[in-house]
Amino acid sequence: MKLLINHTKWILAILVVVGIGACTDKLDEPELNNNFAGGTDFTDASGMIQSTVGAYEAFYSRGWEQPLIIAVRGDDVNAGGLGDQPEFSEMDKFNYSKDHWMVNSLWENIYADVISAHTAMEQIERYQEFGNESEIALGNQYIAEIQVLRAMMLFQISQVYGDVFIPESSDTELLLELESVPSKTEVMQHISDQMDLAIPLLPNIRPNERTDLPGAVTRFTALAVKALANQELENYQIVADATGQIISSGKFNLYPDYYELFKTPGKLSDESILDLQYSDFNQGEGDRFAHLYAPYGPQNWTPAVEGSNSGWGFFEPSFKFIKFMLDRGETVRLETSVLFTDEGISQLQSDPDYSTLPSFVSNTTRDGDVINDFARALFSSGKHYLPSNQLIEGRTAYGSNKNYPVIRYAEIVLMYAEALTQGASGTALSADQAVNLVRERAGMAPISGVTLDDVIDEKFAELSMEWGKRYYDLIRLNRYDELNYDGRTFTEAKTYLPYPQAQIDQFPILGN
Structure with missing residues (x-):
């Protein structure tokens, strides 16, 4: 088990009761999924929370390889070299293998978690059969939440x-x-339609x-997912309408300190619309739900807090990104990223x-961690870095908590802002105001x-x-030439990873 929503022993206890393991092959065990809470008293509607928390736990249970595969192909980041995953490095160069275990793992585990989401929704529907009006309404909210999690996984x-x-x-x-595999267009439209059903609930x-979880x-998470799907569809007026509702709500603010946004002080800030949540429960030993951040970290460092573990060096900001940021006069965003x-500085x-x-x-970071030279890369991602002085005493894993x-x-x-430059109309802000809001926080x-070029540059900075957002922007806008950098050659035929051979064997x- 990997995580919770609320940093309490109560939620942990629910996860233990639910017992959804992210490593089980749910695609091969549909009957088990249809009755994962066998013997449950469905007349007791208080049990709906167990199914809901189980769906969140499945959503949060990202294997370390999943975000890397989603993110590595952009011109903002490189796969660290000299590693024990040469096919991952080749993927960064647009040379794909349908037999690579990581390609199969992403497919298999996301679909496993999508199936867990369906299982949870079906369980809640069984509770609703015996529920009163308020319990049915609460069940509808829980189902809507799970629909959003499912939609985000299908989107990625x-x-x-x-x-x-x-x-x-x-x-x-x-x-x-x-008889056919749904097209990407059909998938994105399905996501948008699902969000329309979820939003009012x-x-x-x-x-x-939220005080319960x-x-x-929330409604704004669903609006954001709807906007993302319609951005892929290039339905820019719908993007402007959905994002405009979020902006006009007045609920959200940019966290004032960009450097700390990605660290402990920025956890669940007013900028957060959807996070994968992890916790050491503010204790140095015992129960812990965590993501494995080691792939992002430097192989060799001298941490300010002695004994803090280093990483694997699998994820490296590119020279192209760093020079782009220096050319713009970026300060805190470059330092943070x-x-x-x-050796990296010397080569620059x-x-x-x-x-x-x-x-x-x-x-040397502002928190006193010294990033020593290491074999696999010249740089590491600062957005996936937690200073050693922010680790809870007793915890030594890179990025723990x-x-x-x-x-x-x-x-x-x-x-x-992009939607407006693509011809959409909106009243929440002007494109200038929107871009400058982000620029102001960055100094x-x-x-x-x-x-449009200004907006895409701002998104780059x-x-x-973050989750390959740069790569997918370039693909959507047909800016393929940007991906031809540092000896790489990209063609439109390289847009998608191949279906894993293991899945072709199972689903011809x-x-x-």
Whole structure:
């Protein structure tokens, strides 16, 4: 088991009772999924929360490889070299293998968690058969929350693979009866339609305002997912309308300190729209729900807090991104996004245009962690870094206790601005106001007459290293030339990863 929603022993106890293990092969065990709470008294509606928390736990249970596969192909980030996952490094260069275990793991585990979501919704419906009016209404809210989690997973897997399955129940045998694989367009439209059903059933508050399940899904999360799906569909007026509702609500604010946003002080801030939540329960030993952040960390460091573990060096900000940020005069966003080594700094300075660097470009972070040279990369991702002095005493794992942001308000504001530059209308803000709101937090001067290029550059600066958002923007906008950098050659045919051979063997329709 990997995580909770609320940092309490009560939630942990629920997760233990529910007992949904992310590592079980749910796609091979539909009958078990249909009765994972065997013997449950469905006349006791208080049990609905168990099914709901089980769905969140499945959603939070990202294997370490999943976000990396989703994110690694953009020009903002490179796969660390000299690793024990050469096929992952080749993926970053647009050379794909349908037999690579990571390609199969992403598909298999996301669909496993989608099936868990359906199982949970079906369990709640069984409670509703015996519930009173208020219990039925609460069950509808829980189902709507789970629909949002399911939609986010389908969104990400379709971004990666294109045409993918849309399960409609926990019975995976139905997938064997499909005569065609739903297109990416159909998947995104399905997500948008599902969000229309979910939105009126969800609390009209920020995720961090929820007192029952702090940080859980709200109406604004569903609006954000709807906007993301319609951005992929290039339905920019719908994007402007959905993001405009979030902005006009007045509920959200950019966290004032960009550096701390990705660290402990920024957990569940007013900027958070959807996070994967993790916790050490404020204790140095015992129960812990965590994501494995080691792949993002430097292989060699001298932490300010002795004994704190280093990482694997699998995820490296690119020279292209770093130079782009330096050219713009970026300060806090560059400092936050990149952990520098001395060798990385030296290679930057070997280019005469970057011989003189700002003082914050250092191998020592502002929290006193020293990033030493290591074999696999020249830089590491600062957005996945938790300073060793923010680790709870007794915890030594890299990034332990750190949340993983999925959707931030800053992205919503920039999506809104992009929609306006693509011809949509909106009254929440002007495109200039939206972009400058994000720039102000970063200490950048305001600009006027914002164009699409301005917005895409701002998204590059603001959202790089986050879930491949840069890559999918370039793909959506057909800006393929941007991906031809540092010896890479990209073609439109390389947009999607191949279906895993293990899944083609199980579902032959994928091979047609």
